[in-house]
Amino acid sequence: MKKWLVILLAALFILTVFAPAALAESAPPDNFKIGSFTQVNAPSHTATFVPSDTGVATEVTLDESLKPEDIKLDDKVMVSFSNNNGTEVVSEITAMFLGLTRDKLIALLVVGLVGGLLSGFIGSGGAFVLTPAMMSLGAPGAVAVASNMCHKFPKAMVGAYKRFRYGQVDIKLGLVIAGSSIVGVQVGFQIQKWILDTWGSAGSDLYVSFVFVIILVVVGGIVFKDAMGSKDAAEAKTPKLALRLQKIKLPPMIHFKKADVVISAWVTLPVGFATGLLAATIAVGGFVGVPGMVYVVGATAMVASATELLVAFVMGMWGSAQWALAGLVDIRLVLIILAASLFGVQLGALGTTYVKDHTIKLVMGTVMLIVAVSRGVKVPVYMDHLGIISIDKSLAGVLDTISFWALIAALLVAGGIITAAMIKGIVRARVDEREVTAAGNA
Amino acid sequence: MSESPKKKPYFKALLLGALSAASYALLFTHVNQVMEYFVKGGWYAALPILTALYFSFVHGSFASTLLSIAGLQAAKGSGH
The missing domain is CATH 2.40.50.320 (Copper binding periplasmic protein CusF)
Structure with missing residues (x-):
């Protein structure tokens, strides 16, 4: 099953390298x-x-x-x-910049809070809700991606710091992935810029949605299936693919202490590249980064999701600089979302200390699949904008509504699972503490 | 954890909260000038990046302090 992830990564490289050259002839x-x-x-x-x-x-x-x-x-x-x-x-x-009404302000704060909670918990996640949310509030695709990225890196910094203090971050793994992902960010940024230049906002929207859906369905499906299969496991098992890849002794070999893995750089670097590529184009690098670190490198979901926050910080800052140079960051959106997400990310980070690996995978897989529905139904609308197909206005309206409610559902489900798991964990911890105190007094 | 559950950092929260609120107020009352310069690109690109970092330090510390006042701490046994 996990071999699909490798096939997906390989397909992405090929797409990245050849797509611009192939498409350049058509426009x-x-x-x-x-x-x-x-x-x-x-x-x-x-x-x-x-x-x-x-x-x-x-x-x-x-x-x-x-x-x-x-x-x-x-x-x-x-x-x-x-x-x-x-x-x-x-x-x-x-x-360029959407008019801010009270309703939009509240929407951004709520989405920021839950998005932050997700990021803190699964390492990424604010983005796949925030970028579409900003777009559905009226921001052009490129401004939504730029503003999301500029909000992501300081948030990730705060989250990574927290989870580092909980002993979950593998700094070496994070830096190796981040370094290779910067190359991916560069390539991804060129693609996004080229699409915007060629097809305008509608083309950019279609591209973002299309890549979103493919990644979310394939990777989300793998993560969800794994979460369901490892429900009763007390300890996280190293996936078979990762074990096989760890046997490839192709130098240079790298020892990641916190992740407890010794693996060839030739395996680690492509994971980073794909993470960066996706981060720059659709701002959801974590969707390949975390599963990549789990299924390809062999880290636990706990370490992978924490390390992803470090990766998101390093390359998010690099990527933001590129988007800011193009003048596409809407600082108002960035700061409004940060106001709430800085609470969310720290809450999510401390939530991980109360749960097992399985819960992190469950939240990640579930959310990715629901958000895939949200973006998937919008694809015909963007294709209509570009004149590729023609759809009825009323149908477009229905698709918009489905897309919106799927997004809300993803938020509610994710927020619900995390909150429930956290409350359960906190209550259990308090009961244990009381028992220990009682036993000590007896 | 270094935070003691008995001594709650009310003063720190108040100070950081005030600083954060003042920063937000300052930026949003001058939003037109801000938006003019922040999207110019080139060297002006440093403005949105530095602003986002500044707010994450100030507002992030405020959020952290507020969460610990609310009694939300990491599970014992996690971390160093």
Whole structure:
């Protein structure tokens, strides 16, 4: 069963290396700019656009599909350009930063809290809820990914520090995975940027959703099946694949003390690369990182999820720098989510000290599968935006609703399992303590 | 754990809470200027990164202190 994970990782490498080259032939090279419109000339279908980086006002031509009256002056927007019969025209205008209402604020705080709880508990998890959540609140895909990543690394830092104090982090494993993942982040970032330049926001949304669904279904399925199979096991067993890979004595061999594993660097580095690749494109590197560390390297879910927080910090910071250089981070969203997630992540981290390996796998597998449904149903909607297929407006509405409620369900189920396991653990610990005290007094 | 359950760090929580709240208030009252500079890219990219780090230190310590006041501690026997 675990060999599927290796096949998946291999497929991802191939996709990464060859996809941009193969797809480049199908569309002309386009670009996007961030800035604001200062003036619109409806009769000539032109507008004055001021890019944020240069500040020099330029006259741009609007595509026929855009209505000049819909353009809001002075609002920060992301503009995609395309080539129309030799002239460069504005093909798409997306509001860069969503307007914050009270409801959106509350939604971000709640999602931040539960997302943080998940991250602290399973090493990643805020992202796969937060990126779609920001997108469904109206942020463009790229801004959602950028803001999520910029919120993730300081949160991961706090979580990693906590779990280090609980003795769960393998620093060497974390640094090796993080180092190789930085290469993956670079590659992933180029892909995301290229997709945004070529197909605009809708293409970027479709790509993010598509990769999301495949990873979530395959890896989530493996983790869930394993969690169900190891329900009654008192100790975590090292997966067969990891045991076999540990027998490959191809130098350099690395000894990871906390994870209690000696394994070839040739096995560890690809896990890191895939983690980084996914982190940069869809901001959920942990979905390959944690299962990779468990099933490929052979660490326990406890050590893997704790170590992933260190990985997320190192490469999240690197990745955030890239996204910030492109000017895509919405600091308001970052700070609002941090306000709640910094509580969540520390709560999740201390929660792990009360549970067994099985619970961590159960939460991870369950959430990944439910979120896969949430993203999967949105794929036809994005394909419709791109004109690949055509679907009814009412059907699109229904799909949106299903997507939204699946996300809420994932949050509730994950939050529920973690809270229940934590309360059970805390109560058990207190009873044990009382018994010890009573025995000591007797 | 180093935190003693008897001595709850109320003063520390109050101080960090006030600092965190003041930082949030300062940023969100000047949100327009902030958003203007934070998305410029280039060297300005350091602004969102450093801001996120600053808030994680201040607000993260506040959250940690508040959780220990609420009696939420790691299981005994975990860690060093």
